[in-house]
Amino acid sequence: MIGFRQGSGADPGDDMPKYRAIIRVSGLTGESPRAVRAALDEQLRKSGIENCGIVAIDIDAPPQNKALPVRRPAPAPARRRQTNAGGLLLVGAVTWAIWFFWWMLTAPSE
Numbered sequence: 001m002i003g004f005r006q007g008s009g010a011d012p013g014d015d016m017p018k019y020r021a022i023i024r025v026s027g028l029t030g031e032s033p034r035a036v037r038a039a040l041d042e043q044l045r046k047s048g049i050e051n052c053g054i055v056a057i058d059i060d061a062p063p064q065n066k067a068l069p070v071r072r073p074a075p076a077p078a079r080r081r082q083t084n085a086g087g088l089l090l091v092g093a094v095t096w097a098i099w100f101f102w103w104m105l106t107a108p109s110e
Contacts, residue, residue, distance in 0.1 A: 026060055033057040 030036035037057050044052050 025040065028036045028040060030039060037054055040057075041054055044054075
């Protein structure tokens with residue numbers, strides 16, 4: 001026999017690498033995730049697959065034919081008014097500061 005060591009008591013399959021497989025099943029229906037898990041577990045046991053277990057039960061994705069909502073940008077004029085108001089306040093503050101310092105420097109001292 002190829003790959004079998006006599007006298008070791010080893011099975012020919014012991015030298016083979018072990019793999020893990022992920023299988024996705026969709027379209028399962030049931031009252032709850034627990035009920036779906038129990039039904040799927042029963043089917044797996046009946047199929048004769050050894051060393052298998054269910055990791056997670058998730059809800060299927062919604063159908064792809066639904067239209068996605070469209071994001072509309074905020075209207076630009078409202079933002080521009082806020083920017084202009086801030087700019088006008090800044091210009092007013094600078095103008096007042098220049099006038100104040102000019103008044104202080106040119107005022108006659110007593």
